[in-house]
Amino acid sequence: MSGFDPHAFRTIAAECPGFQARATARAITRYHNACFRPLGLTAEQFSLMVGIGATEGATLVELALSAGVDTTTLSRNIQNLEKRGWVCADGGRGRAGKRLSLTVLGRNLLADAIPVWRQAQAELARRLGDGDLQWARRALSALAIAAEPSSPGVLEDAE
């Protein structure tokens, strides 16, 4: 019969990294969406295009694995990017899979978007402190791996 009072619930809310992770992702995404809006680009679309640029020629499955997203989600998100002409997905289908790459239009858009991202990043680092940003990224990465040990490093810097 549920012996939970408001304080018990508050404790759970405060202790759950899932609450925090979703709330933080929402906040940062709203922040970046506002930055990219003038370019007609969402934060996730920017992420995806950078991911494609980083692994030029990768298949959908490979990109999904490195980005930590389901292949069916990625399939639809890629379709959105293709419709806009920013991304090209072709090459042999089947075992080999489609090869993803940025179009010239896509690269041009990113050439505009990346300075915007740099400024947003600098502002974030200013508010948070440069060290704390590094710190936060490491904590996020550790959390993701703890939640899904099977997942790879989620686009870790390889060097």
Added chain:
Amino acid sequence: MSGFDPHAFRTIAAECPGFQARATARAITRYHNACFRPLGLTAEQFSLMVGIGATEGATLVELALSAGVDTTTLSRNIQNLEKRGWVCADGGRGRAGKRLSLTVLGRNLLADAIPVWRQAQAELARRLGDGDLQWARRALSALAIAAEPSSPGVLEDAE
């Protein structure tokens, strides 16, 4: 004309807390969704119901503010919970706003769900280390505030 090579893109991907925050939120959400599936509950629904229990009698706007979610999103998510009979939203409309509360059915469901959450939490802490979990939560909170300085502490433990 876009002098960006794969390595430049990888650097951006590795430096962007937005990428990481979304990927981490997805991973934790998948993890919790799997835990709650036998109960017919999603991770976000659990979060929401705990949030309602923590601020019993709050209005939609107040809950949206404390959870760091848009009121229109919350409106629809609450409707889902109402349809299932887990949450009740009534009381004077207008300036005062509807008052949100858990139904008996909702409290009973949470009585089943909270032990599941505790176990998931313990497993996460085991994989990550107890100190690192605290650390990660603090980093997430700091990031959310940096991204949206106007937002309150996002369901901080008040004491």
Added chain:
DNA sequence: CGCCATATAGTGTATATGCATTATTAAAGG
């Protein structure tokens, strides 16, 4: 050559998310 096992892409459905906008309602002022 044709069948089968496997991997890959895509659909159906449901939830989650937020901006722009509309509907509703309570309070304030004359």
Added chain:
DNA sequence: CCTTTAATAATGCATATACACTATATGGCG
């Protein structure tokens, strides 16, 4: 009492997310 004003809830639209399932194509094997 009526009108204006402001707050609140909800809707339209588009994107994002993932599980269950389907479609398709590839490569191996008899």
